[in-house]
Amino acid sequence: DCGGGYIKLFPADLDQEAIHGESEYYLMFGPDICGYSTKKVHVIINYKGKNHLIRKDIKCKDDELTHLYTLIIKPDQTYEVKIDNAKVESGNLENDWNLLPVKKIKDPKVTKPEDWDDRETIDDVDDKMPEDWDTPENIPDPDAKKPEDWDEEMDGEWEPPVIPNPEYKGEWKPKQIKNPSYKGSWVHPEIDNPEYAPDTNIYRFPNIGVIGLDLWQVKSGTIFDNFLITDDEKYAEGLGSQTWGKTKEPEKKMKEKQDEEESKRIAEEAKKKDEADDEDDEEEEGDEEKKDEGGE
Structure with missing residues (x-):
């Protein structure tokens, strides 16, 4: 069974008579279940006209009981996801979504030195392949006989079939020794990204005026109720306890x-x-x- 049920918060100036799946929204939040592989909570933030899915994998409930889903976004740019009034995930908006350019980038002016040796081990030049090692992987079958009716003029020269060589030892490789020139893994130096600019207003959605549901269901029976949008966490938690609780x-x-x-x-x-x-x-x-x- 597959099904997704998401709440969407739209701006107040949305033309509700013309709403469709691509209508721009502020937030999308809800569970997505499909077979055994997909059982997660989607949290999508629209930032500067683009939708960004949370980078974390948040597991949702997948039984047949009613569950309470809560998304909290705070002015300090942190967030929290609750299921059944219990925290299941939290973090920072900037860190857990690809909303802004990265703070640091690899210094484009710096490259790995040509003489930098990052091989931890090297071949032992004194190690030699044993004389009896160089045997073929396959050999002609010694028990094979040319068929009596084989006509070399018609069939060409007969060649016995090959079988795996029991003496074959695989490809020979010299043993490894510590590299005296090893310098460790080279780390590319980073610099501040000139395209990065902090935004302390990611959390703000000043014109929320429409709530909608985005549903993709192949099985009937899903029921939604008790929607609440508030800036009071305690009130939301209390109402959840009074209803779902x-x-x-x-x-x-x-x-x-x-x-x-x-x-x-x-x-x-x-x-x-x-x-x-x-x-x-x-x-x-x-x-x-x-x-x-x-x-x-």
Whole structure:
């Protein structure tokens, strides 16, 4: 099964009658589940007209229960992702998205010195290949015989098939010794990126006015409710506890009961099928006995 359910926050001047999948938004947030490989939370930020997906892999819940997803973005450019009121990821907007050019770049004026030796080991020049080492990988099959009907004028010169050489030792390589000229791995010096400029307003989305859902589902049954946009973390956490928090345990018990009933139903159907198969077998045995008696 594959399905993605994301909330999108749009600017207030969005033409809602003409909204479509490519309509520009501020934020996109929600779980994405597809088979066994994709089970993650998407957090996409629109920065200067381009959408940027978080670089971290945030695992989402993949059971059949209701879950509470929370995204917190703070004025100090940090963020937090919660699932069921528990933190699952956090970090810095600048570090975890490719929003700005990198702070440091490799110095284009510096190159690796030609005499820099970064080989940790080298061939031992005193090590020589043994005289009996140079054997071919394959040899003619000594047991092969030319077919009696082989006609060299028609078939050409006969050559025996080849077989793996039991004496073959592989490609010979001299043993390795420490390189006396080894200088270690060369590290390219870095400089400040002239294209980098800090932006302390990445977190700001001053014109939020529309909330929408972007859904890609191949299986029905997904329900969304209790959307909240606020600048009060405590209030959001409290509301989550009052809504999702009050229903999570009853829902879990209801799911356990449904699973138990489903297991019983499957077991009963299997039992009925086995009983029906046994009756069919008995009838077939009875028919066979009657045939045998009639034949006598």
